[in-house]
Amino acid sequence: MKSTEWLNDARFTSWRLDISDLGWPDPTLAEKWRRRAETFQKEGANAVVLCGFQFRWDYLVILDRVLGILHEITEICHEHQLKVVEYHSPTLLHTIRSEEDRRTIHNGRQEQVPFYPDDWRKLSFQEKRLANWRQVSARNGKPVFYEPFTCECFCPNHPEFQKAYRAFIRHHLAEIPVDAILSADLHFLPDIYSCACTYCQKRFLSEYGFELPPTEDPEFWENRENPAFLAWIAARYRWNAEHYQRLRKWLPPEVLLWGRASCCLSAELPQTGFSPQLCAEHFDAIFYEIDPRHHPTNHSEEIASEITAFSSIARHFRKPLIALCHVHSSEDLPGWLDFLKPYDARPWISRQTLHEDAVPEESLLETGFDYPETPPGKPTFEPVQAIFFSETFRDSLEIEQGKDYVAQCRELCADLVARGIRPFLLFDTMWDSAAPALWECLWMLDPRALDKEKERKIAEWQQQGLAIGLS
Ligand SMILES: [Zn+2]
Numbered sequence: 001m002k003s004t005e006w007l008n009d010a011r012f013t014s015w016r017l018d019i020s021d022l023g024w025p026d027p028t029l030a031e032k033w034r035r036r037a038e039t040f041q042k043e044g045a046n047a048v049v050l051c052g053f054q055f056r057w058d059y060l061v062i063l064d065r066v067l068g069i070l071h072e073i074t075e076i077c078h079e080h081q082l083k084v085v086e087y088h089s090p091t092l093l094h095t096i097r098s099e100e101d102r103r104t105i106h107n108g109r110q111e112q113v114p115f116y117p118d119d120w121r122k123l124s125f126q127e128k129r130l131a132n133w134r135q136v137s138a139r140n141g142k143p144v145f146y147e148p149f150t151c152e153c154f155c156p157n158h159p160e161f162q163k164a165y166r167a168f169i170r171h172h173l174a175e176i177p178v179d180a181i182l183s184a185d186l187h188f189l190p191d192i193y194s195c196a197c198t199y200c201q202k203r204f205l206s207e208y209g210f211e212l213p214p215t216e217d218p219e220f221w222e223n224r225e226n227p228a229f230l231a232w233i234a235a236r237y238r239w240n241a242e243h244y245q246r247l248r249k250w251l252p253p254e255v256l257l258w259g260r261a262s263c264c265l266s267a268e269l270p271q272t273g274f275s276p277q278l279c280a281e282h283f284d285a286i287f288y289e290i291d292p293r294h295h296p297t298n299h300s301e302e303i304a305s306e307i308t309a310f311s312s313i314a315r316h317f318r319k320p321l322i323a324l325c326h327v328h329s330s331e332d333l334p335g336w337l338d339f340l341k342p343y344d345a346r347p348w349i350s351r352q353t354l355h356e357d358a359v360p361e362e363s364l365l366e367t368g369f370d371y372p373e374t375p376p377g378k379p380t381f382e383p384v385q386a387i388f389f390s391e392t393f394r395d396s397l398e399i400e401q402g403k404d405y406v407a408q409c410r411e412l413c414a415d416l417v418a419r420g421i422r423p424f425l426l427f428d429t430m431w432d433s434a435a436p437a438l439w440e441c442l443w444m445l446d447p448r449a450l451d452k453e454k455e456r457k458i459a460e461w462q463q464q465g466l467a468i469g470l471s
Contacts, residue, residue, distance in 0.1 A: 003254040004284050006047075006083055006179070007320040009373040012348035013045040013361045015073065017052025017113050022062070024069045033073050037080040039362045044369035047083040049182065049348060050074075051111060055151065056088035056168075057130065058116040060123055067175040074176050086178040089185040090165050090243070091154040092146075093120055093130075101150050108150075111353055125164050130154075133161035135188060138196035139215050146189040153189045156243045157199040166250055173255065180256035182287070183247055186240040186279075187272040192222070192233070204235055224396050233395050236273030244282035256284035258322070262291050263302075264309045265409060267402035270395045277313050277391070277427050285322050286314040288345070292326035292354050296339040305413035309389075311343040312425040316433070320374065324348040329359050330367050337371055342422065344374045383424030385441045385469075387412060390428050393449035408445050412471045436461045443469040 023029060040048065050070060053059055059066045074084045094105055094116040106114060121131040133154040134143035143152055154161045188194045193215060201212050208231045213220045223229050248257050261276040269275060280286055288310035294303050314321035323345040325336040340347050349365060351358040389409050394402045416423045426434060431454060462468060
């Protein structure tokens with residue numbers, strides 16, 4: 001079997017770890033895990049995502065214990081024909097500045113086993129100090145702090161971090177026989193002024209020939225009319241995507257890889273420097289995490305446009321699409337599965353993580369997890385209409401104008417989807433291999449997004465009979 005073929009029939013659910021699991025090797029835990037695996041297997045799941053030890057460096061001082069836990073769970077899952085996805089963040093670490101931070105972590109991040117060092121800045125890995133790898137803000141030259149997650153963040157360009165993460169991953173693979181890795185949270189935080197560490201500054205200078213200026217320089221910073229600033233935005237996307245390029249090379253072919261993203265259209269993306277479409281070539285599957293606040297019956301424009309975008313990326317790269325749904329109750333489950341089917345998205349069913357008393361996955365799936373297999377090689381859908389969405393154009397606009405451009409795209413997507421049409425979103429990087437023969441119409445959101453080469457192609461396609469729509 002080709003290593004990715006199991007994805008064609010994958011039905012994922014979350015395997016939640018909690019603080020009691022740190023009691024391993026207590027034999028009653030193995031009994032609990034075995035019962036859970038039996039339940040998932042009986043209910044129809046055939047893959048689990050290990051959730052709970054997300055900020056993996058938080059657990060460095062008990063890493064062997066964590067890997068021992070994950071090893072035993074993985075073995076139990078395999079005995080029950082459940083594939084196992086290892087899920088972690090390579091870059092984020094909880095950081096405690098005060099007692100208030102402890103309360104914030106306790107109250108706000110129920111998705112993780114609440115364990116973190118009191119002060120990880122003293123920690124080393126392979127005799128290298130973790131603190132040296134932190135992202136630095138151009139505003140003050142100091143390590144950044146990301147308030148929403150109460151964390152600090154490593155820089156993917158730091159050579160010591162890259163070397164350490166490679167060893168870290170090798171150690172994981174040696175200890176846990178996982179089937180896939182979900183490597184999440186490749187972001188520059190908290191804003192466009194990060195990361196200005198020595199290595200990022202050197203790279204920008206060598207790649208673009210331009211020295212990052214002081215933040216007092218209004219000609220550069222936040223000036224979307226300056227090509228050098230736009231090059232800075234583009235470089236950050238590329239640097240985060242390179243994380244996946246490196247990781248894919250390090251992993252054996254049978255261990256699959258994907259990253260985590262909840263949007264690929266938002267005008268906020270240049271802030272964090274993450275663009276799923278630029279990482280996609282390094283992934284074995286395209287993963288769309290539907291925001292837990294959203295549901296197919298509300299936020300229809302956002303969901304309709306994002307699933308259109310992610311399924312278009314999956315179609316373009318000929319890779320399976322996985323969609324994470326946060327489900328309230330077992331009665332809610334069929335509606336979610338029906339929503340995903342037209343996109344051939346493989347379902348990942350999770351509890352509703354926004355609720356403290358959420359219905360657990362075992363109960364969500366108790367009425368069964370029936371979902372059709374995707375025929376091998378089948379593209380996610382056959383588009384008859386396409387919409388040109390340009391990320392580089394979006395990023396060249398002032399933020400409010402960029403938001404309007406995105407809103408225009410979301411509205412058009414939702415309108416077409418409501419009329420039973422599933423459009424294809426044509427991103428900048430897809431023009432070379434675009435297949436306009438399939439389309440009756442290509443929608444233009446804003447003609448300013450076309451450069452000379454794209455104008456030439458449009459004229460050629462029009463001569464071949466393609467209609468151009470203006471929204
Ligand atoms: Zn850096």
